[in-house]
Amino acid sequence: MRRLFLLVLISLGFFSGCSKKESLLTFAVGGAPNEVDYWEKLIGEFEDKNHIKVKLLRQPTDTDMRRQSLVTPLNAKEKDPDLFLMDVAWIAQFAASGWLLPLDSCIKKDSFDMARLFGSVVHQVDLYKGEVISLPVYIDCGLLYFRKDLLKKYGCSIPETWNDILKCVERIQDEERKNNPNFFGFVWQGAQYEGLVCNFIEFIASNGGNIMDIAGNITVNSNENIQALQFMRDLIHKYQISPPNTFTEMREEEVRTFFENGNALFERNWPYAWKLHNSQGSPVRGKVGIALLPKFDNGRHAASLGGWHIGISWYSDKKDEAWELLKFILSYEIQKKLCLNLSWNPARIDIYDDPEVKERVLHMEVLKKAFESTVSRPNSPYYTQVSEILQRYVNAAISGKIEPNEALKEAQRGIEKIVERYHE
Amino acid sequence: MNREIREAFFFILPLGIFVLLLMLLPVIGSFWISLWQDVSFLPRKFAGLGNYFRLLKDFQFWQSAGFTLIFSFASVTLEMVAGTIIALVLNESFRFRGIMRGITLLPWAIPSVIGARIWQLIYRYDYGLANYVLRGTSGLSVNWLGSSGGAFLSLILADSWRTTPFVAIILLAGLQSVPQGLYEQAKIDGANLFQRFFKVTLPVIKPVVIVALIFRTIDALRVFDVIYVITGGGPGGFTTSISLYSYKYFLLGDFSYGSTVSIFLFIIAFTITILYIRAGRFREAAL
Amino acid sequence: MKEERIKRILLTLGIIFVIIFCLLPFVWMVAVSLSKTPDFLVRGDYGFTIKNYLDILRLENLHFLDYLRNSLLVSGIVAVSSATIGALAAYAVSRLSFPGKIVIVLSVLALSMFPQISVVGYLYKFMSNIGWINTYNTLIFPYIAFSLPLAFWILLSYFSQIPREIDEAALVDGANRAQTLFRVILPITLPGFLSAILLLFMFSFNEFLFALMLTTDFRARTVPVGIALFQGLHGELPWGYIMAASAISSVPVILIALFFQRRIVQGLTRGAVKQ
Numbered sequence: 001m002r003r004l005f006l007l008v009l010i011s012l013g014f015f016s017g018c019s020k021k022e023s024l025l026t027f028a029v030g031g032a033p034n035e036v037d038y039w040e041k042l043i044g045e046f047e048d049k050n051h052i053k054v055k056l057l058r059q060p061t062d063t064d065m066r067r068q069s070l071v072t073p074l075n076a077k078e079k080d081p082d083l084f085l086m087d088v089a090w091i092a093q094f095a096a097s098g099w100l101l102p103l104d105s106c107i108k109k110d111s112f113d114m115a116r117l118f119g120s121v122v123h124q125v126d127l128y129k130g131e132v133i134s135l136p137v138y139i140d141c142g143l144l145y146f147r148k149d150l151l152k153k154y155g156c157s158i159p160e161t162w163n164d165i166l167k168c169v170e171r172i173q174d175e176e177r178k179n180n181p182n183f184f185g186f187v188w189q190g191a192q193y194e195g196l197v198c199n200f201i202e203f204i205a206s207n208g209g210n211i212m213d214i215a216g217n218i219t220v221n222s223n224e225n226i227q228a229l230q231f232m233r234d235l236i237h238k239y240q241i242s243p244p245n246t247f248t249e250m251r252e253e254e255v256r257t258f259f260e261n262g263n264a265l266f267e268r269n270w271p272y273a274w275k276l277h278n279s280q281g282s283p284v285r286g287k288v289g290i291a292l293l294p295k296f297d298n299g300r301h302a303a304s305l306g307g308w309h310i311g312i313s314w315y316s317d318k319k320d321e322a323w324e325l326l327k328f329i330l331s332y333e334i335q336k337k338l339c340l341n342l343s344w345n346p347a348r349i350d351i352y353d354d355p356e357v358k359e360r361v362l363h364m365e366v367l368k369k370a371f372e373s374t375v376s377r378p379n380s381p382y383y384t385q386v387s388e389i390l391q392r393y394v395n396a397a398i399s400g401k402i403e404p405n406e407a408l409k410e411a412q413r414g415i416e417k418i419v420e421r422y423h424e
Numbered sequence: 425m426n427r428e429i430r431e432a433f434f435f436i437l438p439l440g441i442f443v444l445l446l447m448l449l450p451v452i453g454s455f456w457i458s459l460w461q462d463v464s465f466l467p468r469k470f471a472g473l474g475n476y477f478r479l480l481k482d483f484q485f486w487q488s489a490g491f492t493l494i495f496s497f498a499s500v501t502l503e504m505v506a507g508t509i510i511a512l513v514l515n516e517s518f519r520f521r522g523i524m525r526g527i528t529l530l531p532w533a534i535p536s537v538i539g540a541r542i543w544q545l546i547y548r549y550d551y552g553l554a555n556y557v558l559r560g561t562s563g564l565s566v567n568w569l570g571s572s573g574g575a576f577l578s579l580i581l582a583d584s585w586r587t588t589p590f591v592a593i594i595l596l597a598g599l600q601s602v603p604q605g606l607y608e609q610a611k612i613d614g615a616n617l618f619q620r621f622f623k624v625t626l627p628v629i630k631p632v633v634i635v636a637l638i639f640r641t642i643d644a645l646r647v648f649d650v651i652y653v654i655t656g657g658g659p660g661g662f663t664t665s666i667s668l669y670s671y672k673y674f675l676l677g678d679f680s681y682g683s684t685v686s687i688f689l690f691i692i693a694f695t696i697t698i699l700y701i702r703a704g705r706f707r708e709a710a711l
Numbered sequence: 712m713k714e715e716r717i718k719r720i721l722l723t724l725g726i727i728f729v730i731i732f733c734l735l736p737f738v739w740m741v742a743v744s745l746s747k748t749p750d751f752l753v754r755g756d757y758g759f760t761i762k763n764y765l766d767i768l769r770l771e772n773l774h775f776l777d778y779l780r781n782s783l784l785v786s787g788i789v790a791v792s793s794a795t796i797g798a799l800a801a802y803a804v805s806r807l808s809f810p811g812k813i814v815i816v817l818s819v820l821a822l823s824m825f826p827q828i829s830v831v832g833y834l835y836k837f838m839s840n841i842g843w844i845n846t847y848n849t850l851i852f853p854y855i856a857f858s859l860p861l862a863f864w865i866l867l868s869y870f871s872q873i874p875r876e877i878d879e880a881a882l883v884d885g886a887n888r889a890q891t892l893f894r895v896i897l898p899i900t901l902p903g904f905l906s907a908i909l910l911l912f913m914f915s916f917n918e919f920l921f922a923l924m925l926t927t928d929f930r931a932r933t934v935p936v937g938i939a940l941f942q943g944l945h946g947e948l949p950w951g952y953i954m955a956a957s958a959i960s961s962v963p964v965i966l967i968a969l970f971f972q973r974r975i976v977q978g979l980t981r982g983a984v985k986q
Contacts, residue, residue, distance in 0.1 A: 040772070057928055058772050060940050068675050069940070073927040075464060075677065076839035080928070096465035097677065182550075192658045245549040248570035248659065381465040384676050392661040399570055399659050414484075421478075422466060428807045431888050435803035436815065438796040439859055446834075446856035447825055453833030506732070513725035524726070526972040527733050533968035535917040537935040538957040542736045545743065545950055551750035553739055585736070590979070597980030617714055646826045649919045653939055667828040667920075674832055674924065683832040690829035697824045701817050 025052055025321045028081035030059030030066040031308075032253060032272060035342055042337070046328050052321045057081055063194045067384070074099040074313065082316035083325055085308045086134060088125055089194065089377050089387065094311065095128035096381035101312040102131040106323045117330075117347050124376060126309060133311060136347035137329060138338065140306035141370050142202050145259060145267040145277070148289040150176070162206070162231060162294045165266060169241045172265055180263065185241030187255045188268035190232070192395040195251055197377060197387050198304035199268060200394050203228040205302030205375040206295040211390075211415075212378050218419065220390075221405075221412035228296070229397050229404040237400055247399040260284055268293060270306060271367070275343040290363045292370055305374040307347075345371075382422040389414040451690060458684040464677030475684040484661065485685065488669040495579065495665065496644035502584040503640060504633070507591030512621075514592065515599045525593075532589035540653035543582035544569075547654070572662045575655050579663055583650050587643070591636050598632030599625065638700050642693050737961075744954035763955035774929035775956050778937035783963070785847055785933065786915035789854040794907045796855070797862025802892045805870040806878055816867075823860035827920045835924050849925045850933070854915045861914060862907050865978045869903030870896065906978030909967050916964060934960045 029039050036058055043054045057080070059066045067090055073080060074094070086094060094100050107114065114122065117136060126134045146158065154175070156168040169185030176183040189195040204210065209224030219225075235242040243250070243258070250258075252269060256276060259267040262283045267273070277288045292301045310329060312322045328334060335346040339357055345367055351357055358364055378386060389411055397407035461471045479485055514525055531539060546553045547568035555565040568574040602625060610620045626633075648667040651657060657664035657672070664672070666689045673682030743749050747758030767775040800819075804812055834853060835844075843849040873896060881891040897904060922933045929937075938960065941953050968975065 056772070058774075065940060069927065071464075071675060071677065072924065073844065076835065076844040076927075078839075078844055078927065093465055093677065098465075192656070243550075244567055245570060248549065248567065382676075385678075388672070388676070392658075395659055396661075401572060401659065401662070422463065429809045432803040432807040432809040435799045435807075435888070439800040439819075439863065442796065442852070442856040442859055443819075443822060446853050447822055447830060450830040450833040450837070451825070453837065454829055457833060457836070509725060510729050510732075513722060513729055516722055518722070518726075522972065523969075524729065525976065526969040528729060529968040529972055529975065530737065530965060531733055533913060533964045534957075534961045535919070535935045535938075535964070537917075537919055537939050538740075538961060539736070541938060541953055541957060542740045545749065545954075546736065546739060551753040553752065556752045585732070589733070593976050593979055597976070617718060642824045646828065648828065649935075652919075652923075667826065670828050670832075671920075671924075674835070679832055679836065683829075686826065686829040686832060689826050693824050693826050694821070697821045701821065 024055040025318045025325065026055045026057055026080040026082050027325060028057040028059055028070060028084040030069075030085070032276075034276065035272065038338075038341055042329075042334060046325060050324055050328070052324060054325065063087055070094075074315070077315050079313075079315055079317045082313055082318045083310065083322040084313070085137065085310055087194070088305060088307050088309060089383055091125055091134050091309060091311070092128075092379050092383055093381045095133045099311075099314050100128070100133040101314050101316065101319060102133055103135065103312070103323075104132050107132060110323075110327065112327065116350060118349060121305075121307070121347070124305075125379065134309040135311075135326065135330060136307060136309045138307055138335075138344035138347055139371065140270050140272075140308075140345065141303035141367075141374050142198060142268055142293055142306075143271060143303065143366070143370060144291045144293045145269060145273065146289050146291065147265055147284065147287055149287040150265055151289075158289070158291050159266075159294050162296055165294055166239060166241070169239075169265060173241060176265070182263050184243050184258075184264050185239075186235060186266040186268070187242060187250065187258050187264045188235075188246065189251050189255055190236070190242070190246035190395070190398055191249055191251050191254075192247070192391050193251060194387055194391070196394055197390050198306065200229070200232070200390060201304050201375055201377060202268070202293055202302050203232055205300070206293065207299040208296075210375070211386075218412055218415050220415060221408040224299075225408055226405050229394065229408060231296075232394075233398045233400065233404060236398060247395055271343050271345055273343075274363070275341070290366050292366065292373065301370075301373045302375050303370045303373055305376040307345075382418055385418050385422070386415050389418065451687075454683040454690075455687050457680055458687050460680050462678070462680035462683075464679075471680065475681055478681070479684050479688060484664075485666075485669060487661070488664045488666055491663060492645055492647070492665045495576070495583075495647065495663075496641055498576075499580050499583050499587070499644050499647075500637065500640050502580060503588045503591045504637065506584060506588045507595050507636070510588065510592035511595035511599055514596050528589050528592060530589070531586050536586055536649040537653055539586050540582060540650045543578065543585070543650075544654045547574075547578045569655055570659055572659060575659060575663050579650060579654060582654060583644070583647065586650070587640065591640060594632060594636045595629065598629035602628045638696075642696055645689065645693060740954050740957055740961075743950055744958050746951065749950035749954075763951040764959070767952050767956050767959070773941075773952070774932075775937065775959075777929040778932055778934045779960065781847070781929075781931055782916055782933040782935075782960075785850050785854065786912045788847075788851055789858060789915040790908045790912040792851075793855045793858045793862045793911045794866070794904060797859055797907065798866050798892070798897065798904065800859075801863050801866035801870050802888075802896065805867055806875065807888075819860050819863050823864075825857070827857065831920055831924050834921070838925055844925060845927045845931045847931055850915075850918075850922060850931065853921050853925075854918060858911050858914050862911055865907045865910065866900075866903060869900045869906075873899060902974060903978070905971075906974040909971055909975060910978050913964055913967065 027043065029036060040056055043056055046052070047054055059069050067087065070081070070084055070086070074097070106112070118139060121136050121139060122132070126132055126136065150172055151158070151168070154172050156171060159165045159168055165186060173183060173185045189199050201211065204225045207224045207228040209219070209222050209228060211218070211220055213219050236244065236246050255267060255269055256273045258264055259269075259273075260277055260282055274288070274290065276282065278285050293303055295301050310326055312319060312326065316322055330348065332348065332350065335348045335351050336354060336357060338344045339346050339351055340360055343361065346352070352364060352368070377383065380386070393402075393407040393411040393414075396402050397404045458475050459470065459472060461469050510528060514521065514528065549555060549565065549567055549570065552568070554568060559565050566574050568578045606624050606628065607620060610624050615623060646667055647665045648671070651663055651665050651668050655663045657668050666685060670682045670685035670689070673679075673685065744763050745759055745761065747760050747762075748754065751757045767773055804816060838844050838849045877895060877899070878891055881895045886894065917935060918933075919935045919939070922936045923939070926932045926936065938953060938956055941949060941956065
C-alpha cells in the first residue's frame with residue numbers, strides 16, 4: 001500500500017512541475033484569422049531585430065471570448081500574458097481593476113512622442129486617474145459597404161438616409177433573388193454579443209438618440225431610440241431585407257463572408273473587411289465601395305468608435321521587454337504595414353499623409369469623415385454589465401420576442417440598477 | 425474493535441481529505457465570498473446578506489431559475505421515455521446485442537462539449553442538417569437557435585441525446601432483474617404484450633426508475649455545458665440556466681454575486697438530496 | 712402467433728430507432744470533418760478532403776495536440792489516483808466495523824450531487840492565490856475529489872460481493888489489512904477496478920466547467936475547452952476543424968465504450984440495482 005501511495009504522490013509531484021511556465025514575453029492577440037496570422041509575421045520581425053523571444057497567444061475571434069480569456073488570468077494575477085490588445089470598451093474595467101501598468105514613466109524615459117497619436121482618442125479612453133494606462137494601436141468605426149456594380153446596374157445612388165436604403169433594396173432585392181435566392185439587401189451584426197451594441201448605438205445615434213447624456217443620466221428609453229430599434233427589427237421581419245439569422249448568428253465574420261460571397265447589397269462592418277473583400281479569389285473583388293452609414297431623416301451620420309488598444313499587465317514579469325514590443329508596434333513602419341495589409345486605421349496621425357498609403361487606400365477621405373462622426377460606448381468600469389443588458393434586450397426586440405418600447409424600458413431599468421450598485 | 429476503527433480511519437482518510445478540502449471547504453468558501461462585495465474594480469467590503477436580498481429581487485435570476493426547472497422537467501421526461509424504449513430493445517436477445525449496447529453508450533461517452541458542437545451545427549439555420557431535412561419534407565425551416573421555442577427544443581434534444589444512454593443502461597439493469605416467472609404467470613392469466621408491460625414490468629422496476637429519476641433531475645438542474653456551447657444563454661437570455669447565470673457574473677468580475685447564485689443552486693440540490701435520502705430508499709441499497 | 716409478430720416488428724423498429732438516434736450525429740460529424748466546407752448540403756457538392764485533419768494535427772498554433780496531451784495525462788492520473796483512494800475507503804466500509812458507517816455512505820452519496828458551479832468560484836480564487844492556475848494540478852486535485860463518490864460507489868458494490876472469509880484467510884496467514892486489500896482482494900475484483908478506472912477516465916476527459924475557469928491557455932487547457940473556444944484560420948466558426956478535432960478526441964472514449972461496454976455497464980448499474 002505504501003508503495004502505491006508513494007507512486008501516486010510522486011507522479012503528482014512530477015506533473016506539478018510539468019507545465020511550469022517558461023519565462024517568455026507573451027503577447028495575447030485575437031481577431032479575424034488573417035489578422036492573427038499577420039501578427040505572427042510581425043512578431044518574427046521583432047524577434048529578429050531585438051533578440052527577444054515572443055510567444056503569441058492566439059485568442060478566439062469573438063470579442064467577448066477575447067475579453068474572457070484576458071480576465072481569467074488577470075483576475076488570478078498571472079504573469080502571462082505580458083502584453084495584450086484590448087477593445088476600447090474594456091479599458092475602463094481593466095484600468096479600474098488595477099490590471100494595467102501605468103506607462104508614463106516609460107513614455108518619459110524613451111521620450112515617446114504622444115503627439116503622434118490621435119489626442120482625442122487618447123484623452124477619451126487611455127487615461128485613468130490622470131495616468132496613461134494604454135495606447136491606441138488602431139482606430140475603428142462602423143462603415144457602410146456597398147456593391148457599386150449593382151448600384152450602377154440598377155441606377156441607385158449611394159444612400160444618405162435609411163429610407164434611401166429601403167428604396168434601393170426594394171428595387172434590387174427581388175431582381176437579384178431571381179438568380180440568387182439567398183440574396184439579401186442589408187447585412188449587419190445582430191447576434192447577441194458586444195457587436196450588437198455597436199450596431200445599436202449607430203442606429204440610435206443616427207436618429208439623434210443616445211444611451212447616456214452629458215449629465216450622466218441614462219437615456220436608453222427615449223422615443224428616438226424606440227424608433228430606431230423598431231427599424232432594426234423591421235429590417236428583419238417587416239421589410240425582410242436582412243436574413244432571419246441576423247439575430248442568432250450574424251457577427252463580423254459571418255456578415256463579411258455573406259457579403260463577400262455576393263449575397264448582399266449593403267453591409268455594415270468594420271474597416272478590416274475592405275482588404276478581404278478585395279483579395280485574390282474574392283467574388284466581390286473590385287465591386288465594393290465604402291460610405292458613411294446612413295442616418296434617419298432628422299438625425300446625423302453616426303459610426304461606433306471601436307479600435308484596439310495595447311496595454312501591459314500589472315503582473316507582468318517582463319515589463320521592459322513588453323514596452324519594447326509596444327514601441328515596435330507603434331512605430332511608423334509597423335503602423336504603416338498594419339494599415340496596408342490589414343486595412344487597420346493607424347493610431348498615428350502621420351501615416352495618413354504617407355503617399356503610398358494615400359495611393360493604396362483610396363477611401364482615406366471617407367475614413368476621415370467617418371472619424372468625425374464617431375460615437376463611443378459608455379466609458380465606465382462596469383460597462384460590460386451595461387452591455388450585457390443592452391445585448392439581451394436589443395436582441396430580444398429584434399428577434400421579435402418583445403416590443404421595442406418594452407425592451408428599452410426594461411433595459412433602462414436594468415442599467416439604472418447597475419449604476420446604482422456599482423457606483424462608488 | 426479499537427484496532428478496526430483505527431484501521432478504518434486511515435483507510436478512509438485520503439478520501440476524507442480530498443473531499444473535505446476540495447468539495448466542502450470550497451462550498452463554505454463560496455458562501456463566504458457571497459457575504460462580501462467582491463468585484464474586481466471596486467473596493468472590497470462586507471455585505472452580509474445583501475447579495476441574497478439582491479438575488480430575491482433579481483428578475484433575471486428568477487427567469488433563469490424558472491427556465492432551469494422547466495428544462496429539467498422536460499429533459500428528464502424525454503430521457504425517461506426514450507431510455508425506457510432503448511432499455512426494452514436491449515433487453516431482448518438478438519444478434520449483435522453487445523455491439524448495440526456499445527453503440528447506445530456512445531452519445532454519453534463523448535465529451536458533452538463535442539456533442540453540443542455537433543448539435544449546434546445540426547441546428548444551424550442556413551445549412552444545418554435539421555433544416556435540410558425539414559425543408560426537404562415540409563418546405564419549412566425552423567429558426568432553431570433564434571427563437572425561444574426553437575432554442576428550448578434544441579437544447580432539450582441535445583441534452584437528452586447525451587443523457588438517455590445513461591438512463592437506458594440503468595433501466596436495463598432493472599429490467600434484467602425482473603423474474604421471468606412473473607411474465608409466465610401474467611401470460612397464463614391472459615395478459616397481452618402491453619398489459620404485461622404496464623402491469624408487471626413497470627411496478628417491478630419502479631425503484632430503479634426512481635433512482636434514475638432523482639439522479640437525472642439533480643444533474644439536469646446543474647446544466648451548463650450544452651447551453652454554453654449551443655445558445656450561450658440566448659436568445660435574449662431566455663435559455664440561461666442557473667449555472668450559466670452564475671458563470672456570467674464570474675466573468676464580469678463580480679465574484680460575490682456569482683457565488684451567491686451558485687450557493688442558491690447548492691441549497692436546492694442539497695435539499696432535494698437530503699429529502700431523497702430521508703425517504704429511506706438508500707438505506708437498503710447502502711447495505 | 713400474432714403477438715410474436717408485433718413484438719418482432721416493434722423490436723426491429725426499436726433497433727432502427729436506436730441506431731439512428733445514437734449514430735446520426737456521429738455520421739454528421741465525420742461527414743463535415745471530411746468536407747471542404749460545412750455547407751455542402753445546401754451547396755450540393757461535397758468536396759472530400761482530409762485537410763481539416765492534417766491542419767489541426769500539424770499547425771502548432773492551433774494547439775490541438777497540446778489539448779489532447781493535457782487531457783490524456785490529466786485523465787489518466789485522475790483515474791488511477793481516484794480509483795486507488797476510492798478502493799481504500801470502499802474496502803474499509805465493506806469490511807471493517809466502525810460506528811457511523813451509514814453516515815459515511817450517505818454522505819458520499821450526497822457529495823456526488825454537488826454542483827460544480829458552487830465550488831468553482833472559490834476554487835478559482837484559491838488556485839490563483841497558490842499560483843496553480845493553468846497547471847495540471849489545478850485540474851487533477853478537484854477532479855479526483857469530484858470523482859471520488861463515483862469511485863467509491865462502484866468499488867463498494869464490487870467489494871460487497873466478495874465474502875469476508877477470503878479476508879479472514881489472508882489475515883490468518885499473517886497479512887495486514889493493506890496487504891489483504893492489495894494482494895488478495897484487488898486481484899479478485901480486478902474487473903471492477905478496471906471498470907472504475909475507465910469510468911473515472913471518461914469523467915475527467917469530458918469535464919468542462921473547471922477546465923474552462925481554471926486554465927487559461929494551451930499549457931494546461933483540455934480538449935473540451937479547446938473545442939469550445941476553437942479559433943481557426945479561415946473565418947467564422949471553423950466547423951471543419953471543430954469536427955475533425957471532435958472526431959479525433961472522441962476516439963479514446965469511443966474505443967473505451969465499445970470495447971469495454973460490459974465493464975462500463977456493470978460498473979454503473981451495480982450500485983443502482985440490488986442483484
